[in-house]
Amino acid sequence: MQLFAKALQGVTLCDEAERLFHGRGGMYDGCEHLCLDWFPPVLLLTSFKSIEQDEVDFLTECITQRWRQLKGERKLNLVFQHRCGGQTQTHLLQGEVPEPHYVDENGAQFQVHLLRGQNHGLFLDMRAGRAWVKQHSKQRKVLNLFAYTCGFSVMALQGGADEVVNIDMSKGALSIGKQNHLLNGFGHGARFLGHDIFKSWGKLTKFGPYDLIVADPPSNQRGSFVATKDYARLLKRLPSLLAEQGDLLLCLNAPELDIAFLKQQVEEQSPSLMFIEQLANPEVYFDKDPNKALKVLRYQHKPT
Structure with missing residues (x-):
């Protein structure tokens, strides 16, 4: 103490x-x-x-x-x-x-709720990831998987994205996401799909291909996503949604699963993806064991 x-x-x-x-x-x-x-x-x-x-x-x-x-x-x-x-x-x-309670981050505003539940509407550890998306979204079509309250989407549109498709099973979270877009002056440019990703490939394919895909799933949420079995299912399908030389951000926040786990999943399920870099977390999140910290890996679709 x-x-x-x-x-x-x-x-x-x-x-x-x-x-x-x-x-x-x-x-x-x-x-x-x-x-x-x-x-x-x-x-x-x-x-x-x-x-x-x-x-x-x-x-x-x-x-x-x-x-x-x-x-x-x-x-x-x-x-x-x-x-x-x-x-x-x-x-x-x-x-x-x-x-309502609004907070600022990197030129954007977000609604948060500290007294309701475990999650507050904005995951602060993903700040660097959202900043990266803002810097790399100009004139790109973006797919935001497991969108939650759509922080990545707001940043993508601030960065000049042509369009963002947000999908999440929680319609309540997406409702807050819509409010976040309006709060930042984005009355258009984003779609909000309250669906199970694994049952919506046809719809996602219809709106694609995408120049940038962000996958930030929960690590262990029954009925939604369990990383040890569902990341493989996800990675089998993602390359088909990604434009040639498009970018993919894969996120994993599970202390029990290391960086090698995520890289191995990609190698086995999506050999057409090429590892580019690991995004650094904000300095305050420094962990003496990097494998236990938030992992954000950038991949790119190899030219065929």
Whole structure:
């Protein structure tokens, strides 16, 4: 816990959403269960194991002290999320959370919801991936698989994409995605398909081929996607949707599955894809074991 307090002394607060403390990277002994995120104007503290109330009080005091150093007497808004044993409990410890709550990232705005459920509407660890898509989408047709709230789509359109097709089983997430597009001035240019990807190849093929495909699936979500068996199914079909020399971003956020797992899946199922590079994660997400961190691999369709 003392390492958390010490690390907070180097924390600053900018105008954009970002992770401030990443204990899960294993760089702070005894703090591997802790993360601190900044969704302006709210701080979100998360514990991934059971902790006692006196520990919560200690962490709250550390955060409060640093807040006063940075913001003086401005009101602190602090949310605590406790994840343990498959259960998620979220509590507002201090202040309030705006409703609706919008945050900025790289020139775009996104709606988030810190008090509802485990996911908040914007995965901060994918910031570099979204930035890459923004930089490489000009005049391209983009397919956003497992689109969630469509952060990649917004960035693609900001980067000048001709069209984006978003598909996700969760119509609720896609509804927020539509709002994110309107929030950023995109009333057209994107499609939203609330379907099971594995049952929608015909529809996806109809709208293709695509110059850029992003696949950012959940790693272990029953009824949707389980990486150990479903990545192979996905990779068998993706090359047929990709334009010649088109780009493919494959994402995997499963600590138990290493980079070699994903590369082997591609080699076995999609030999027409050529590995280009691995995108670096934001610096705050540094992990002493890179295989446990978020993996974002870029492939390209080989010319025939």
